[in-house]
Amino acid sequence: MFDVFERYISAKAILTDQDLCLIRSLSVERKVAKREFVLREGEIARYIFFITRGMLRLLRTDDKGNEYILRFATENNWLSDRESYITGNPSNAYIDAIEDSQVLVWDKQDFHFLLKEIPALKQLMKELVGRSQIANQNRVFTTISGSAEEKYFRFIEKYPDTFNRVPLHMIASYIGVSRETLSRIRRHSVNK
Amino acid sequence: MFDVFERYISAKAILTDQDLCLIRSLSVERKVAKREFVLREGEIARYIFFITRGMLRLLRTDDKGNEYILRFATENNWLSDRESYITGNPSNAYIDAIEDSQVLVWDKQDFHFLLKEIPALKQLMKELVGRSQIANQNRVFTTISGSAEEKYFRFIEKYPDTFNRVPLHMIASYIGVSRETLSRIRRHSVNK
């Protein structure tokens, strides 16, 4: 399981064998079954995850119990609830697996230690934060502009792999429309 | 003008007089008139702004020419188009002033130099990036959940000061509804 991570990190940062060893020594390998939660609302996000296999999602619920997916995360991606992770406050989000998955887990303290010891890792994380800023900005724009139909097709265009792996109602929940609306959109676009 | 910044930065980071001098020496003071642009689509964001007075906005347009406001930025806030600033690609956003404003401007290269020279500044910017991640995440959630009415009242609750300073159609453009819808919401809520 760690070798997936090793390939990833070696392509993104220049690390010594010692660095890798250190990172590995503080990591925990974990399997997460489909529908299993690794973070629940009210808990504090003490861990950062790297997905080596499968797919997880970050989601929130409103007062009526509706789910809103904030992020799909697949292999070779990092995941945590940033808000709780950074602030140390109880999370208002959930993380669970959409497919049977395998993840590497680091404790926040340990990871912080790694960042201090391994500048290349720190640099990589910084780059990723920058990218996530950009992605979030673009998502905000996508979400406030355009119709449900546009959002749907933009999603397919941008995340074709994810689109083919998750049920439609989750895509509805990601773009912020009801699943019935998504059904309608699909029906109408068949005719075209 | 610089004294506003000085008060801000002194409250947020521990800097020596030399640090401050250095920061100041690389800054440019600039007035921005209401409706004046400091960044246009297609330009590269080479500067980072700190607002000492007034209010600016970051916005994008769609193919139909509709405006979507991504961010309101008031006194004591930093502003740039992160995407263009980070990637160096032409921006797909605009920045202009909503009120007559005063800003401090740093060239990207210069600012990068400052970050290298002044760890406390680097640390501060890192914190701000973290907060913007959280804010963006929350905005995505707010935007995909709830009705126009909910979004409107959540905006007022969250940004009462901004609400009182900007025209309503800009709030509509921020939360992603038409201004007519906002008018309706206001009319109905008067009766309550």
Place this chain on the structure above:
DNA sequence: GCCTGACAAGGACATTTGTCACAAAATGCT
């Protein structure tokens, strides 16, 4: 192999929201 639950689709209807057109009020500028 059967049964349950998850998933997708569809119809019917209510509600929300967008669009267009116009008017009133407020504001800024000279």
Place this chain on the structure above:
DNA sequence: AGCATTTTGTGACAAATGTCCTTGTCAGGC
């Protein structure tokens, strides 16, 4: 003060979307 522009509100209508409900299919668990 007077004029132009901006801002806000409103009505009428169409379109989009949500909600509730039923149905059918399919896959996984036992």
